[in-house]
Amino acid sequence: MKDTYRHKGLRKKLVEEISLKGIRDERVLSAIEEVPRHFFLDSSFVEIAYQDKPFPIGSGQTISQPYTVAFQTELLKVEKGMKVLEIGTGSGYQACILEKMGARVFSIERHHSLFRKTKELLERMNYKAKLFYGDGYKGLPAFAPFDRVLVTAAAPYVPEALLQQTKPGGLLVIPVGAGDTQVMKRITKIDEENTREEKMGFFRFVPLLGNKVR
Numbered sequence: 001m002k003d004t005y006r007h008k009g010l011r012k013k014l015v016e017e018i019s020l021k022g023i024r025d026e027r028v029l030s031a032i033e034e035v036p037r038h039f040f041l042d043s044s045f046v047e048i049a050y051q052d053k054p055f056p057i058g059s060g061q062t063i064s065q066p067y068t069v070a071f072q073t074e075l076l077k078v079e080k081g082m083k084v085l086e087i088g089t090g091s092g093y094q095a096c097i098l099e100k101m102g103a104r105v106f107s108i109e110r111h112h113s114l115f116r117k118t119k120e121l122l123e124r125m126n127y128k129a130k131l132f133y134g135d136g137y138k139g140l141p142a143f144a145p146f147d148r149v150l151v152t153a154a155a156p157y158v159p160e161a162l163l164q165q166t167k168p169g170g171l172l173v174i175p176v177g178a179g180d181t182q183v184m185k186r187i188t189k190i191d192e193e194n195t196r197e198e199k200m201g202f203f204r205f206v207p208l209l210g211n212k213v214r
């Protein structure tokens with residue numbers, strides 16, 4: 001797949017659009033400008049890749065709207081070298097944005113077909129994110145603790161395992177709610193006993209589901 005001047009121009013426009021919607025972190029905006037989002041959709045949808053919209057990626061799942069990706073990434077305050085756990089790999093786009101910002105990314109996907117497809121894509125694109133097929137509710141205890149944890153599907157509650165696997169001083173960003181909309185929460189793990197929670201507005205995600213799917 002090619003990344004042409006036209007694609008780069010479309011990305012610049014997308015960045016302008018999401019910065020007008022309130023994204024301020026220059027590092028997030030440059031990552032969005034650098035990562036070719038059209039690589040993460042089927043080739044026939046290149047036109048749609050640079051609209052600020054979610055889009056189906058198969059297995060009943062979606063690649064999140066670019067504004068939502070940027071908003072969650074901004075909340076996460078990622079610094080170079082941080083270990084970040086993402087729940088819901090999907091297309092792999094969010095994982096690549098985090099990696100572009102210098103994070104060491106670990107990401108879990110429960111759909112085996114998506115996991116395989118995305119693993120192959122990221123390898124072809126030379127990304128180093130470590131992808132896992134599994135149940136995101138459980139996190140990745142073998143690789144914990146993480147500086148940052150990001151959930152990219154609607155969680156009915158905050159899974160205890162994910163809080164446990166966040167480093168003291170670290171952040172967990174998670175959309176919480178079982179209905180049509182979710183509250184975006186940023187939880188700071190102060191220490192093993194104490195957390196602080198900020199509510200950052202309403203969003204709409206596909207649900208975080210239990211158990212692995214073949």
Ligand code: SAM
Nearest residue numbers: 063088089090091093094109110136152208209
């Ligand atoms: N971050 C993705 C991207 O950049 O394309 C978009 C994520 S999509 C909105 C949500 C993803 O979460 C879907 O791929 C879905 O299969 C996955 N998912 C749902 N429940 C899960 C679970 N329990 N563990 C891991 N992944 C899960």
